[in-house]
Amino acid sequence: MIDTIVIGAGLGGLSAATRLAQRGQSVTLLTFGMGGVQLGQGTVDVLGYVNDRLIDRPFDGLDRLPRDHPYSKFELRTVTQALDWLSDLLPNIFRPGPIRNRLVPTALGVMRPTYLIQESMHWPNPATAAVVGPRQIKDFYPELMAANLEKTTNAKATGYHIDLPARPGEVDSNPVTYAKALDNPDFLAGFINAIDAVLGNEDAICVPAILGLTTNVHEQMVTALGCPVIEVLMPPPSIPGMRVNNEMTAIAQSLGVEIIMGSKVTGFSASGSHLECVTLHQAGRNQSYCADNFVYAGGGFESGSLAMDSYGKVSETLFNLPLVGCDDENLITGDYWADQKLFAVGVDVDESMRPISPEGVIFDNLYAVGGLLAGAQRWTEKSGDGIALVSAYRAVNSILGLVSSGKEAGDG
């Protein structure tokens, strides 16, 4: 018998499954895709911008958000407990630091706010910085990044190329190919030599986020080159994201979470307002998976859990949950830079993360977390990871009955 079924393998789904398993539950995680963590930036955002104002202390910014924002559903202590829980879970990945946003460079030379960063992303405020990348990577342009860095930081920055194919004769390699190559000590030595050969006398070195998946390439580079090395955020596939994903998946599995990937949850059965089973379309047939509780972490529009049809009707595609925010006639406008209201449409939940309509809870044992939740402009706010993590944490508290008289129990 399964205690809880988790649908979705992004940060929300993996967190919920892992924490439930830590607390002794039997958990099955159903996911169609590989999860969004590998497409993200490999850090944990909490809140970077509010109304285009940079947020320094994200926890102080939470109360500036509108009442219908997902963060308004959480007590501050739940937010900090969830982040502590994740940091403790992945001590080899996330760098401890002050309770402030960190600014890390992106491939466009923008200093982007985020909260939990990997050790390799730390920006040491160098006076001079080299930006170096292999010519064979097409999502990293050292000169443009360096030129923009000079405007976004105090550093004097210079771009350099190295010419080092990850595989012989290949001019078009993605970051995974490089990361795997760099996990090989011989290739890493050649990589370090090539960088060393082109550098000037800079204080720090920015490289694309390709520094290995299984070995600590970053540490070896710092030692060999004798100065800080900074991994720069790039478009997907995200090597830093894969590190998080791989580690979390391994932990979940080691705790007994069964992960079924590549099959889609297509339906459900319920008795009144109690969800009994979901239907997994698996190997050409439908299979029922039944459990006491369900955590729905299917993601937002990018993953297909929310969709808009050709008539403009927005829906949640699995349980047909009621949505909020979709009554506006101008869900999408012609201003590319404006937040589109469509992307804040989502599911409304009660304090325990159960989807609700004005009439009340939809299912007494269904919890919605992450990108499904209404009210956030995640990519402009830089809030998606935090919402996913904290809502998953909160849903698990509810399932485990760790809520009493308005106070929540943590793991401490």
Next chain:
Amino acid sequence: MKQLHTDVVVIGGGSTGIGVLRDCAMRGYRTILLDRADLGQGTSGRFHGLLHSGGRYVVSDPESARECASENAIITRIQPDAIECTGGLFVTAPGDNPAFGDRFATGAIEASMPCEEITIAAALKQEPRLNPGITRAFSVMDGTVDGWQLVWTAAQSAKEYGGQVLTYHKVSKVHHSNGAVTSVTATDLKTGEQVNIECSFILNCAGPWAGQITEMAGLPPVAVVPGRGIMVAMSHRLVNTVVNRCIYPEDGDIIVPVHTVCIIGTTDVKVDEPDHLGIPRNEVQQMLDAGEILIPGFRQARALHAWAGARPLIKDDRVAASDTRHMSRGMAVIDHSTRDDLKGLMTIGGGKLTTYRLMAQHIVDAMEEQLGQTHPCRTAEEICPGNIAGRNYLITHRLKDREDDRTQSPIICECELMNRAMFVDLLKQYPNASFDDLRRQLRVGMGPCQGGFCSSRIAGIAHEEGVVDADRATGLLKLFLEHRWIGLWTILHGDQVRQTALDNWILQGTLDLAHAPATNAVEPDPITTGRPRVNGNTQPTEASQLLGGPETIDASIGNPGEEG
């Protein structure tokens, strides 16, 4: 002010103007073409991509049908790179009057247009997604044409005969004295420099904008009635053959496979002026409904992009001004020596892209008549440079090319299979180009991801190659995405919403593009949104500043929501 001397000035760099430039140059005239924007940025880049067999007009406009049938064969021969020989079907959809097919078949014979009625089974075998309820089907010689490829290869031909092309040159004045034109004044919008071109003849090929040119000569404007048509591109080739409804022409009755997409068109709404074309949502819905009639399930397919074009129709008293589709598409040459007692100026209007070469021939013949010259027109005889006789475009050409050179140059736009070398070559030829200018020739950013992956790459490459500085590279990147959005937001639904969310996660989420430093970042198209933007450390400025010029470019022409 820069002074140039030439025989003929052609105003307008659409298909007609380029055809005229080529014809004049081949007949031995020194000729300069001016356009206020890029080549093919007006109507020639904003249609559905149909190379007419003539079938569409065999009942409503037999003269046009005849011209289309013969020009189709010529263009297919002289510009094979721009033409895909898809063939076409005219089908009687459920509810359409099957008797129209008889008039259609008769009209085809009268227009000397190849046409054969085929069985429903054969039609469905050819196009399995077609509505199985069709009652008749006719096979015709429709093809598809890339308007930009067409104008650029014709321009290349003209250049080989000495023709000159000056894009981003906005005409401000047409001078004349003693009843004859003397020169044209224009501004180079990229540098701000004024140019005066002395000439003995001016051919006004400005299409929907032709009236504005005659006004610059101080003449009563030629009455052009711009008819707006919107088109919607679907992300796949739902058909591989052009599919037309066998009815009297109406809205949304054609689906055209072009490159990797297929395009449904079009609406027809009279507008006051061609610079302000919207893409109304109700018309998008109308197109999707029309698509369902020909291809059941059309609404479930992925819509990729929409755009609007203006028909360059000359006012014709025979039909009501509100019904532009049924005006004569027959081209009209207006000789201003008889209309306005001004020698050396002629205006051409009407016509269609399929007959662009013939239109050019007509107006150049008319010019020679006034000049008392007779040189033979040879434009139908010579293949445009870079084209190989008989090797028409195939959708697989680029795939083969990339397979051949994939170890030499990385693929920068996976959707449209554009590699780095292609981008760099063109960029170096046109260092002042915007990314949209380059897109029209390379198709970068026109596939399913609409620039989500490739746009930041081309910014990096343009800067790395030393062609633009970081500020301009970043600004061009932002501008490119703003322009892609013009054609996206009104059709956004289904899988394209999902794609847009992914693109936003990458560009805004991971890379934080909104906060990338670009002092020359620009405002979005004021036509589409009606308001400027202030975002992060970017400042709203005029579009022309990014282009390097002091003058404002008319936003509609600079900010296309074009094909794909």
